[in-house]
Amino acid sequence: MRAQVGGLGPGIEFEPTRPTRAPALADARVALVTTAALMHPAEPWSAGSHDFRVFGRDELDDVIVGHNSTNFDRAGFIADRNVVFPIDRLAEMEAEGVIGNVAPRHLAFLGSTFDLSTFKHDTGPAAAKLLLDDRVDVVLLTPV
Numbered sequence: 001m002r003a004q005v006g007g008l009g010p011g012i013e014f015e016p017t018r019p020t021r022a023p024a025l026a027d028a029r030v031a032l033v034t035t036a037a038l039m040h041p042a043e044p045w046s047a048g049s050h051d052f053r054v055f056g057r058d059e060l061d062d063v064i065v066g067h068n069s070t071n072f073d074r075a076g077f078i079a080d081r082n083v084v085f086p087i088d089r090l091a092e093m094e095a096e097g098v099i100g101n102v103a104p105r106h107l108a109f110l111g112s113t114f115d116l117s118t119f120k121h122d123t124g125p126a127a128a129k130l131l132l133d134d135r136v137d138v139v140l141l142t143p144v
Contacts, residue, residue: 028137031103035111036084036144038063045110050118053108084144103136
């Protein structure tokens, strides 16, 4: 691990952006983005993938964790998917009026990836466009 991480540069510099003001949570559309490499069984991740997977709000029953680290304990996810992807908690918050609504689509990335330039130039903008097209106001990131 030290050999892989030790050679990384200082990171990627991003151009300054102007912040926007999100609506109150009670009016906000909320999406989930995770780095747990969630996937449908027929969509395996390749090592070092820079892609992301898209999950509809109502198609999460067959989702599994594709995170490929031997040190990652999947027991929590197996017992309750909300440990890494709290979609049911968001639905409860929507029903209680705490948030405006749950976004129609959510994203999963492979967290064990080191080349960040692809995320900056390709994957990140594509993911952001999808969320903007869905009129998402707030993203809850669950880093795994």
